[in-house]
Amino acid sequence: xTRLATALALCLATTPAFADDDKGFGAAxxxxxxxxxxxxxxxxxxxxxxxSAPWVLKSGTYYEFEIQGDGSQELALVGxxxxxxxxxxxIVVEGLEIRPLGLDSVEFDEAGEMExxxxxxxxxxxxxxxxxxxxxxxxxxITIE
Numbered sequence: 001x002t003r004l005a006t007a008l009a010l011c012l013a014t015t016p017a018f019a020d021d022d023k024g025f026g027a028a029x030x031x032x033x034x035x036x037x038x039x040x041x042x043x044x045x046x047x048x049x050x051x052s053a054p055w056v057l058k059s060g061t062y063y064e065f066e067i068q069g070d071g072s073q074e075l076a077l078v079g080x081x082x083x084x085x086x087x088x089x090x091i092v093v094e095g096l097e098i099r100p101l102g103l104d105s106v107e108f109d110e111a112g113e114m115e116x117x118x119x120x121x122x123x124x125x126x127x128x129x130x131x132x133x134x135x136x137x138x139x140x141x142i143t144i145e
Contacts, residue, residue: 039065042128042140044108046073049137050130057120057144062089064117071111078105079128082142089117105131120144 042050044067057063069075083103091098091106092115106114122144129139 035060036062036064039063041066041068042077044069044075044077044130046075050077051140054141054143057142059120059123059144062117062119064115066113066115067106067108068113069108069111071108074107074109076105076107076131077128078131079126079142080104082126082128085122085124085126085144086118086120089119091116 039055040051040053042065044050067077088100088103091100091103093112124144126142126144127139128142133139
């Protein structure tokens with residue numbers, strides 16, 4: 001019986017409950033502030049580029065970005081493959097937090113702003129774009145490594 005008690009005590013002593021893991025994320029894991037990066041905003045404005053450069057993301061990292069619509073035209077963004085390659089933590093619109101199970105597209109009928117927080121999951125090449133357009137400036141290429 002003492003051998004079992006000694007083994008149990010050793011196990012408990014060497015694996016503290018909420019200790020930082022070897023990546024330093026702590027008890028919050030991937031949602032930890034140490035694992036968060038901000039991305040440049042996507043701008044929705046008639047005839048203007050939606051982004052200045054492609055995104056290169058790292059799988060397992062938490063990202064936040066804003067989509068800003070100026071109301072110059074009713075505009076949407078589609079990217080079902082990208083949205084299925086990430087886990088969306090929340091979408092914030094005017095202080096309201098939405099926690100969806102999935103997403104296919106978003107649309108701005110008037111001026112506004114939303115923030116999306118997500119964890120990149122599935123490596124690959126993806127895009128989000130304004131539907132019905134073919135120009136490179138109306139598309140944001142995204143790579144998850």
